[in-house]
Each structure stands twice: as structure tokens, then as C-alpha cells.
Amino acid sequence: MSKSLSRLLRREQFAFLARDRSAWVEHLDKARAFLGEGLQIADPARPVLILGAGSGLEVPWALAPPCTTGWDADPWSRAWTALRHRRFPPWVFKDLTGGLAELEATARRAIAEPWSGHRRDAETAAKRLAGLLPFLNPNPDALRAWIAEHQPGTILVANVMGQFGVVAERVVEAAFGLAPWESDPDRRDLLAEAMEAWTRRTVLVFLAALQESGAGLWLVHDRAVVFGGGPLGLGAWEDRWERHLRGGEGAIEASDALAGVDVLATLASPGRQLVRKERWLWPVAEGQRHLIEALAICRKA
Secondary structure (H helix, E strand, O other): OOHHHHHHHHHHHHHHHOOOOOOOHHHHHHHHHHHHHHHHHOOOOOOEEEEOOOOOOOOOHHHOOOOEEEEOOOOOHHHHHHHHHOOOOOEEOOOOOOOHHHHHHHHHHHHEOOOOOOEOOHHHHHHHHHHHHHHOOOOOHHHHHHHHHHOOOEEEEEOOHHHHHHHHHHHHHHHHOOOOOOOOOOOOOHHHHHHHHHHHHHHHHHHHHHHHHOOEEEEEEEEEEEEOOOOEEEOOOOOOHHHHEEEOOOOOOEEEOOOOOOHHHHHOOOOEEEEEEEEEEEEEEOOEEEEEEEEEEEEOO
């Protein structure tokens, strides 16, 4: 991973941890309880893998079996986990998407003319990048290789999958030195559309790697981000997340963190069964609430 990507991921983690966490108690309790259940029932004779382990804020490492490995590309994640939990587990510092380095290089190619090195104007560069993105195919080779070597019995995905698109946007913004998205709501944003398609491909190949692993899967992820400060709640469970939300009068402004991917449908197979499903609201910041989804999909006995 390039130094620029490492710095970006470190900044993202710092910005996240610097936020006011006073309203996060319920979210943290629910996330820790869910992931803790997955750790407690994991086969202690087989490796356990925690993807998106981060600083250990949402992961109850005290419940993790001895042969548990953390995975997070942020270069400080393992140190923060050690400070918080007094545990220094094996760690993998690699990009889970398998596509951020290629995305960064492609964004830089879109900005600079190869024959002169001169920078294109932002609008031209954005259109060029939008045209190049469909040819990028993220592939989590590092994850597949680790799984093939270690054969984990349980994999926890700790609130990282919903960040793939956000981090990709930050990579593009860092390469451009500005936010290249279309500001006029009446104009089509070709780059934003291409980035969403990239995110969808990334989520799908990531889930395919998890499906192929054969491991028991415990996933916590952003399902959607809801904007505005109006009343918001959850009704009876609906497989379609937008039908699960309940607000006051008027439409609810929300974005799909997984670019339209249905996680349950994607991971469905005859040899697996859904054993837990839950959603809750996480007030991340003023005017920004995340709909969190937690799914446990395990092998049939």
C-alpha cells in the first residue's frame, strides 16, 4: 500500500475517533454484544479473523479465542487495539477491497496529461476518470490468500464494508486536491455514478470471498446513512432497509452505503442459514444517523 493511502486511512481513523462519542453508547453496546456472541461461539481450535478490527472500539477482544487475527489497513490500528485491550494479536495491514491502489493510480492518470504532465481542469479530469472506472475490477486477493492459508472457522466483519465507498471517495478527492463531484443537483454526476458502480463491484467481490471461505460469518455494517434531524425510528423488520425506516411527514433523505447490494441475498446458499438479524440507528453526528445492520450467517449443522 502506498504511503499516501496509509496516511489517508490514518487521517480517517483519527477523524472518526475525534468525534463526540457521548451519543454512541447504545451503538457500541449493540455492536460489542453482537460481535462478542460470534467470538464466544467460535470454534477455539480454528483461526478466527476480524476484518475492519480498527482501534478495538467495537470489538470485545477479551472474548476472542487465542488464535484470533485482526485485519485493518490503518497503520495505527493494532497499536490502538493493544492500548485499549492490553492485547497485541497477529495483524494484517492490507487493503480489503483489493482496489484502492489501482483507483488512486487511475485518478492521478485522469488528472495529468501523460505527454506533458500538465494538469487537466477538474471537470475534464472528472469526466475522464468516470470513463476509466468501469474498467477497474477490485479483487481482494490478499483476503482470499489469507483464508486459503489459514482456513478460519469464523470471520467477523466489524463495520468496515459500508466504508468502502466513503474511503474510495476520499482517495479520489485526495488525488484531485478537491471534491470533484457535480455541485448542481439538476446536472447528472457521471463520476459519482461511476464511483457507486465501483463500490457495488467491490462489495460483491468482497462478499464472494467471504462466501467461498466456508466460515461462519458475523457482519456489522452501515446499511444506509440518513441525513437531517427529523424524527426517525424503525418499524417491523423489512428485508428492504428503506421500508424499515419510519420518519415523520415527508420523504427521508438517505444514501445506500452498499450501493444497492443485498447482503442476505448475496450470501444465501443451501449450506448456510441466517441465525441472527438486527438493525439499529447510530447517531454519528448532528444531522447524520447511520442505519446499522448486523447479520450472522453460519453453516448448517
